[in-house]
Amino acid sequence: AQTVTQSQPEMSVQEAETVTLSCTYDTSESDYYLFWYKQPPSRQMILVIRQEAYKQQNATENRFSVNFQKAAKSFSLKISDSQLGDAAMYFCAYRSQSGVEKLTFGTGTRLTIIP
Amino acid sequence: SQTIHQWPATLVQPVGSPLSLECTVEGTSNPNLYWYRQAAGRGLQLLFYSVGIGQISSEVPQNLSASRPQDRQFILSSKKLLLSDSSFYLCAWSALAAPYNEQFFGPGTRLTVL
Numbered sequence: 619a620q621t622v623t624q625s626q627p628e629m630s631v632q633e634a635e636t637v638t639l640s641c642t643y644d645t646s647e648s649d650y651y652l653f654w655y656k657q658p659p660s661r662q663m664i665l666v667i668r669q670e671a672y673k674q675q676n677a678t679e680n681r682f683s684v685n686f687q688k689a690a691k692s693f694s695l696k697i698s699d700s701q702l703g704d705a706a707m708y709f710c711a712y713r714s715q716s717g718v719e720k721l722t723f724g725t726g727t728r729l730t731i732i733p
Numbered sequence: 734s735q736t737i738h739q740w741p742a743t744l745v746q747p748v749g750s751p752l753s754l755e756c757t758v759e760g761t762s763n764p765n766l767y768w769y770r771q772a773a774g775r776g777l778q779l780l781f782y783s784v785g786i787g788q789i790s791s792e793v794p795q796n797l798s799a800s801r802p803q804d805r806q807f808i809l810s811s812k813k814l815l816l817s818d819s820s821f822y823l824c825a826w827s828a829l830a831a832p833y834n835e836q837f838f839g840p841g842t843r844l845t846v847l
Contacts, residue, residue: 651834
């Protein structure tokens with residue numbers, strides 16, 4: 619079974635600075651998808667960014683980018699120019715390419731933005 | 734565009750009472766549907782998923798059940814609630830044949846069992 623580990627329960631960053639959230643996963647599969655979700659205080663889960671394992675190029679969405687290291691099974695999220703609205707819980711998630719598309723989530727990292 | 738609705742938003746129920754949480758999706762057909770549970774300060778745990786009407790798979794044996802009476806309707810139920818059922822419940826959908834099959838979540842239901 620796949621597992622996802624987020625080793626940083628809490629992180630903080632100064633507004634306008636850059637922060638990196640860590641995520642590692644364990645799988646025996648070669649093809650899969652990885653996601654970062656954001657959960658603000660409203661608790662609505664919002665997809666931030668996604669990555670296909672077969673793609674070597676790191677995904678980027680505006681201020682959000684990932685550092686995907688397949689061999690190391692690492693999938694970190696970098697937030698540039700942090701804004702107050704980025705404050706939230708961030709969850710890393712894994713999905714197998716085969717079978718039902720169920721997500722396996724990490725335990726999350728709470729990100730605080732310091733004004 | 735697609736939207737997903739959940740209701741109620743909050744619910745307080747006594748131990749031993751029944752439960753029915755509803756999730757509906759608009760703007761798409763034949764979605765995969767999912768029920769997750771999230772304990773306070775924790776990640777999401779998949780409870781049930783469905784790939785079609787009447788097709789339900791359970792991930793975690795427990796006091797809950799799920800049904801899919803219509804294509805875009807997913808219901809989470811219990812005959813008798815336990816204190817341990819208190820949690821935040823999220824419904825999600827994904828589109829078949831979408832490139833990433835990413836899941837989109839509803840606003841959630843906060844359930845408190847007293």
